[in-house]
Amino acid sequence: MSTLKEFEEKLHGADEAERTYAAEDIGYLNVPDGVPPLLERLAQEPSLAVRAAIFQALIRIEADAAIEGSIELLGSEDPQIRNQAVDVLRRKGPQSIPFLKTVMREGDKDMRKLVLDVLSGMQAGNAGEIYAKALSDPDVNVVITAVENLGRMRAAEFRTRIEELMGTDSHPMLTGACLEALVEIGDESSLGAIRRRFPDLTSLPDFLLASYLKAMAALGSATEFGEVASLLPVRGPHLRPPILSALMAIYPHCPLLEPGETLLPALRAVVEDGDPPLCRYQAVRVLSFWAARDDVYAFLLSCLSSRERLVRLGAAESLSMTKRPGLAQVLAARALEESDEEVLQALAC
Amino acid sequence: MPDLSVEQFQTLSQQIYQKLGLHFDEKKIYFLKTRVAKRMTALGLDDPREYMFKLSYADPHGEEMQALANLVTTNETYMFREYDQLQAFANYCLPEVLSAKQARGERTLRIWSAGCSSGEEPYTLAMIVQDVFPQAQSWDCEIVATDIDENMLKRVAAARYGARSVADVPDEYRAKYLLEDGDEWIVRRRTTALVKARHLNLSDRMAMRAMRGFDFIFCRNVLIYFDDLSRKAVVDHFYNALNPASYVFLGHSESVGRVNTAFKLKRFENHLVYVKE
Amino acid sequence: MDTKKTILIVDDSEFVRSYHSHILEQAHFQVITAVDGSDGLEKLYSNVCDLVLTDINMGNMDGYEFIRRVRADGKYVSLPIIIVSTESEARDKMKGFEAGANLYLVKPSSPEMMVENIRMILVAN
Numbered sequence: 001m002s003t004l005k006e007f008e009e010k011l012h013g014a015d016e017a018e019r020t021y022a023a024e025d026i027g028y029l030n031v032p033d034g035v036p037p038l039l040e041r042l043a044q045e046p047s048l049a050v051r052a053a054i055f056q057a058l059i060r061i062e063a064d065a066a067i068e069g070s071i072e073l074l075g076s077e078d079p080q081i082r083n084q085a086v087d088v089l090r091r092k093g094p095q096s097i098p099f100l101k102t103v104m105r106e107g108d109k110d111m112r113k114l115v116l117d118v119l120s121g122m123q124a125g126n127a128g129e130i131y132a133k134a135l136s137d138p139d140v141n142v143v144i145t146a147v148e149n150l151g152r153m154r155a156a157e158f159r160t161r162i163e164e165l166m167g168t169d170s171h172p173m174l175t176g177a178c179l180e181a182l183v184e185i186g187d188e189s190s191l192g193a194i195r196r197r198f199p200d201l202t203s204l205p206d207f208l209l210a211s212y213l214k215a216m217a218a219l220g221s222a223t224e225f226g227e228v229a230s231l232l233p234v235r236g237p238h239l240r241p242p243i244l245s246a247l248m249a250i251y252p253h254c255p256l257l258e259p260g261e262t263l264l265p266a267l268r269a270v271v272e273d274g275d276p277p278l279c280r281y282q283a284v285r286v287l288s289f290w291a292a293r294d295d296v297y298a299f300l301l302s303c304l305s306s307r308e309r310l311v312r313l314g315a316a317e318s319l320s321m322t323k324r325p326g327l328a329q330v331l332a333a334r335a336l337e338e339s340d341e342e343v344l345q346a347l348a349c
Numbered sequence: 350m351p352d353l354s355v356e357q358f359q360t361l362s363q364q365i366y367q368k369l370g371l372h373f374d375e376k377k378i379y380f381l382k383t384r385v386a387k388r389m390t391a392l393g394l395d396d397p398r399e400y401m402f403k404l405s406y407a408d409p410h411g412e413e414m415q416a417l418a419n420l421v422t423t424n425e426t427y428m429f430r431e432y433d434q435l436q437a438f439a440n441y442c443l444p445e446v447l448s449a450k451q452a453r454g455e456r457t458l459r460i461w462s463a464g465c466s467s468g469e470e471p472y473t474l475a476m477i478v479q480d481v482f483p484q485a486q487s488w489d490c491e492i493v494a495t496d497i498d499e500n501m502l503k504r505v506a507a508a509r510y511g512a513r514s515v516a517d518v519p520d521e522y523r524a525k526y527l528l529e530d531g532d533e534w535i536v537r538r539r540t541t542a543l544v545k546a547r548h549l550n551l552s553d554r555m556a557m558r559a560m561r562g563f564d565f566i567f568c569r570n571v572l573i574y575f576d577d578l579s580r581k582a583v584v585d586h587f588y589n590a591l592n593p594a595s596y597v598f599l600g601h602s603e604s605v606g607r608v609n610t611a612f613k614l615k616r617f618e619n620h621l622v623y624v625k626e
Numbered sequence: 627m628d629t630k631k632t633i634l635i636v637d638d639s640e641f642v643r644s645y646h647s648h649i650l651e652q653a654h655f656q657v658i659t660a661v662d663g664s665d666g667l668e669k670l671y672s673n674v675c676d677l678v679l680t681d682i683n684m685g686n687m688d689g690y691e692f693i694r695r696v697r698a699d700g701k702y703v704s705l706p707i708i709i710v711s712t713e714s715e716a717r718d719k720m721k722g723f724e725a726g727a728n729l730y731l732v733k734p735s736s737p738e739m740m741v742e743n744i745r746m747i748l749v750a751n
Binding site for chain 1: 350352356375379398405561578581582589609
């Protein structure tokens, strides 16, 4: 039976495949003593394939030694090694947290950021202490990464702190990250905090407006709907997706809203020659909120024969949710001429 | 049906790419939406954000991602499936490998169809090889077709297929390599002779190590159903199973690079392929 | 007619990709995004890109390896590549240039500086 010693020797063999298998076998042995030879080989291994096998082996070794070894690798000069170590630690889950706490205390800003990269796959609750410190870290990248993670993981317990960070005169990237986090964990008071922070939408740069709109999608209601709608004809085409997404998300919370004078024409313009094509689809879907209006209904029917398949798809989806006399026959007739499989599916619904 | 916003669709596509290595572009928004809707109904969710949160943070063993994977991929196997990829193989990769071998005075060609199911793929490859390379008969040419399912291997040996399996076979190929028998088609003996069916479990690492010296490996629409770690282990074995300057093909929407960075990306016209250098 | 230049953004953070995309789209660039170096190569090979903006710390394939592979392809020897990374030491910048990058911006970069640098590089090209 092969022993660790034998695998260690093969780890330095001339053949790349042999070294790969040696690393794999050490992983399957699953003993803490397997870690040092793997790390030693990693430092001199030129082959990406063998390196990958070494990292796989570190994942398979369950002992703390594998975690400790991977933590050391976070300080490597080689970013491939650093980032693969992040992946290993991530897969170890909460088991790695006590070790990560030490790094947060003693590591430099780059290491601290990597700790947060590790944590990005885990529930925040286990690492509450790390996050509390990270949100006050002197390095803004550490703070931004912490905020990103907390939002994605819906760590509502950090909501107030994140609202505070958003309120400060900090780097716009941090402000944006806070907005994005509040999309997931914000509540009514967050909406208030956001509106106070950004009283004037017209001067908000696009990269912050996009995050603001996502927050409105999550938290907004009738007041916000009108403001968001007014942006559609005036802001750049690349902002159409978040504007339209926000309108689509807000409307169901206030379903009797009137569109106002400028929204319907603006939506029609996007449907007709908006860019990118996915926006045209979104615009059709937003228009359909008012499908009870004859002019909108007629427009949606005309969309069924658009040259752009996404417009036809949007119209088919929207109309199949509408009730109008004679509509079923219209959709059936359209189905006879439609060649796109997905539009046909939508027509059949 | 729950509405997936454009941004949610993009986030979801990225998640699926990162977990399963599958690409979904904008054209697939309706497709993905309907599959996600099915999963949401099954889970009793009505907000897509809840579903996406579950996929990222409440799916510790990857079961939900697998359930979604099962819905977004088709298990159907048929000849000449993913024609684009086969074109890259037939028009660029195979000729390149053959010329290099001829220049070195080698006369062997070995292809592995991993997870061959009922055999449509290895026989497709055999037909292409014979067509692109008529000298295949005088070389030591072998297509190894492996699967974990013995019943599938029996069907490979039988080499007999119904209309659905052969629907996409180009007419010239059908005439040359298949024989009609009632409402079924039999693969001609000169073609079946190139294919060797064998039992193999892709997760059996010792058995995988024994697979060496291949010029092409095809493993299409199989690895989607593996978890991250197992999938990587399989592709890492493929790397060692290949000769230098040899190619690996996963499904056309599965990314090799997502799983293993030792392979290099190469482009032939509008085809992207992965090669072991 | 002046066609828009296309910029490929490679970063494993969804927020950063979105943030930088909006900065560049506001400056009238077209944007394609990728989640790591491997995805970046596939997107580069499948599209016409005029400039690449890449992070360094990414899983799967890091930024330096990505840049090396881009440069190894004869077709992309003079494609402008800008690194945007959190690491700020001079040694990191040297590594970037050795791999083949044209410029190193430290994250978080000011939107104005990012756009200005991109414009300058594209004009010089």
